[in-house]
Amino acid sequence: MAEEHRHKGYEMPPYTVESVTDGVELRRYGAHVVAEVTVEGDRSAAIGRGFRALAGYIFGGNAEGEKIAMTVPVEQTPAAAGGWTVRFTMPAAYGVDDLPRPRDARVxxxxxxxxxxxxxTFTGLPVTADLETRAAKLRDWIAARGMTITAGPHFQFYDAPMTLPWKRRNEVAFTVE
Known part of the structure; x- marks a missing residue:
């Protein structure tokens, strides 16, 4: 059974840690609901545009004008057709059918x-070159253990942009089999 996790009081998707080796956690995530949007542009521009669209949805930009609690992380993954998919996990109390319909057709x-x-997991500013370097090292770590990557990289950001770099939590992840 996946465990509940929080970061600075914010709800996170449920997961259990299978193992930790060389600073890499193997996690099993439970089912959860996300709001997502796919946007064009380079990574830093896309995270901003995607975040604004999703924040609009959870701060009342939906059919019922309902506010939905913020959760973490904000996830960013390269989209299949180019661009980036940005995701907010929805609070565990919601199923897809329980959420208000977005007003923004992209959500x-x-x-x-x-x-x-x-x-x-690492601290610091999530700059693209560093994220790509960390993703390449993680890809090598996964390959060395005979696992298969099925999705990713997923870049995950837990803190507000004004958070001091050494107090930030960031992650690079791959979905594996």
């Missing part, structure tokens, strides 16, 4: 199936 509500991820 999709998606049920995410349980999965297994290899995750590296």
């Amino acid at each position: 999709r509500l998606v049920q995410v199936a349980p999965d297994r991820q290899a995750v590296v």
Whole structure:
């Protein structure tokens, strides 16, 4: 059974840690619901545009004008057709059918199936070159253990932009089998 986790009081998707080796956590995530949007542009511009669209949804930009609690992390993954998919996890109390419909047609509500991820956590500013370097090292770590990557990299950000770099929590993850 996946465990509840929080970061600075904010709800996170449920997961259990299978193992920790060389600073890499293997996690099993439970099913959860996300709101997501796919946006064009480079990574830093796309996270800003995606965040604004999703924040609009949870801060009342939906059919009922309902406010939905903020959760963490904000996740960013390269999109299949180019651009980036940005995700907010919805609070566990909601199923896809319980959430208010987005007013912004770009925002999709998606049920995410349980999965297994290899995750590296680090502090600092999430600059693209550093994220790519960490993703390459994690990809090598995964390959060396004979696992198969099925999705990712997922870049996950837990703190507000004004948070001091050494107090930030960031992650690079891949979905693995």
